[in-house]
Amino acid sequence: MRVAADVSPLELADYQRAVRLLLRHPLITPSYPDKGALPLVRRWTTQLRADLSEVLGYRLLTTADTAxxxxxxxxxxxxxxxxxxxDRPFNRRRYAYLMLTLAALGRSGTQISLSELADAVSADAARIDGLGMDTERKPDRDAFVDAVAWLERRGALALADGSASAWVNDPDRAEALYDIDREIVGAVYRPSRVLQHVRSVTALLDTALFTTGQGLSQGQATMRRAAARKARRLVLEQPVVYYAEVDETLHGQLRSPNLAEDLERLTGLTVERRAEGVAVIDTSGRLSDVRFPGGGTIAQAALLLAARIATYCGPGNRRNAPALLPAPTAAERLAETAGRIDSALPHGNVLAELAGPDRAETAQAGDAVYPFLPDTWSRRVMRELVGQYGAAFGAVWRADPDRLLGEAVALLAKLRLVAVVEGGLLALPLLARYRGVTAEVKRRPDQTTLFEDVK
Structure with missing residues (x-):
């Protein structure tokens, strides 16, 4: 099946824009992410449903007001x-309040006051060990209203009267009234499994075909088709897929010319293959949630640090070449993340007789090793960068280069340019793209040094 088979060359860019919208915003409503998104997706619904299912194994559900x-x-x-x-990431408390708010809205009518909703969430939270919600405490009210605001941005709630911010500051004197869009509320939360049947967060992952052997009974053709979909998903959803980090059953699919052809025609982006792995290159930022290189002190510092690391680990530094160490495997990273999530699961509420086996990633790294940079090296380099380009950084960051280093390394790790390990970091292959980066600077009339451009 050819991707976008019924889309004319003149309309292909418009169709690809709809694909990117859905991939970046899995829930689209009349107001979210903008008023033009839903009409665009609805125009291409039939083709989108066919392509996203065949290429990625995704399902597209549409109603009058949601995609x-x-x-x-x-x-x-x-x-x-x-x-x-x-714009700060949710913590566990906010995620818990979001789920409890959705549950309360599911039991409500067409309107609800903020205090009434807070009372319902508070009552449910009190039954969960270690959670609770006390509306007398401002931090709890802040966390609750963050969950409400998240739903409001997506159109599940619409403010009819009052002010949530005023309620946070003084719940005895302020109030807010919301209209409830039950269709959007129902579309927000669509779990793949009933959570009472889940022992571990890994049970929500789609790895059964490769870990339980059930694919063998479905035939080799089915397994190849599932492997191809998984390979496309990995390339599309991760900054880079390194061959050394995935199961060998996927290597052939990742190297297949069809993978690049399908994803490029589906998204309008470029698929780049190197000896170490595959990546979708989104130079325009049309799909990526994080642009790199980007603006701001952290992004600029991360780019300059990446350039220093790439140069230090490059072929020109044979005399002081860093030691080579293996990176944590995909299975190790999954186990570490799952362990942190599972530590908060209320196992007493799991229906053991209905809970299936936990699904865990089995892929192991091969013999790949990467240059190791100790923390002392990174701290020294960041201090040098602050000294050289400090006038272009915010005063807060200039005063705390170690904090700037932590944020820059976190960004590089998120983009899979480095891997954070005990005592330092590993330079991963994609980092070589930034070897030779230079910063052009200019001086304003007041002689303040600023970044003009980073190449």
């Missing part, structure tokens, strides 16, 4: 968190 992409999850991904009103 919901039900994705298949192969890995745990902490890089796209829900965000608060101030």
């Amino acid at each position: 919901r992409l039900l994705r298949v999850h192969d890995r745990l991904d902490a890089t796209t968190p829900a965000l608060t009103r101030t």
Whole structure:
């Protein structure tokens, strides 16, 4: 089956824009992410449903006011968190309040006051060990209203009267009234399994075909088709897929010319293959949630640090070449992340007789090793960068280069340019793209040094 088979060359760019919208925003409503998104997706619904199912194994569900992409999850991904009103990542408490708010809205009518909703969530939270919600405490009210605001941005709630911010500051004197869009509320939360049947977060991953052997009974053709879909998903959803980190059953699919052809025609982006792996290159930022290189002190510092690492680990540094160490395997990273999530699961509520086996990633790294940079090296280099380009950095970051280093390394790790390990970091192959980066600077009339451009 050819991707976008019924789309004319003149309309292909418009269709690819609809694909990118859905991939970046799995829930689209009349107001989210913008008013033009839903009409665009609805125009291409039939072709989108066919292509996303065949290429990626995703399901597209549409109603009069929603388009919901039900994705298949192969890995745990902490890089796209829900965000608060101030664009900070949700913590566990906010995620818990979000789920309890959805449950309360599901039992409500067409309108609800904020205090009434808070009372319902508070009552449910009190029955969960270690959670609770006290509306007398401002931090709890802040966390709750962050969950409400997240739903409001997506159209599940619409403010009819009052102010949530005023309620947070003084719940005795302020109030807010919301209209409930039950259709959107129902579309927000579509779990792949009933959570009472889940012992571990890994049970939500789609790895059964490769770990339980059930694919053998379905035939080799079915397994190849599933492997091809998984390979495409990995390339599309991760900054880079390194061959050394995936199961050998996927190597052939990742190297297949069909993978690049399908993804490029589906998204309009470029698939780049190197000896170490495969990556989708999104130079325009049309699909990526994080642009790199990007603006701001952290992104600029991360780029300069990446350039220093790439040069230090390059072929020109044979005398002081860093030691080579293996990176944590995909299975190790999954186990570490799952362990942190599972530590908060209320196992007493799991229906053991209905819970199936936990699904875990079995892929192991091969013999790949990567240059190791100790923390002392990174701290020294960051201090040098602050000294050289400090006038272009914010005063807060200039005063705390270690904090800037931590944020820059976290960004590079999110993009799979480095891997953080005990005592330092590993330079991963994609980092070589930034070897030779230079910063051009200019001086304003007041002689303040600023970045003009980073290449």
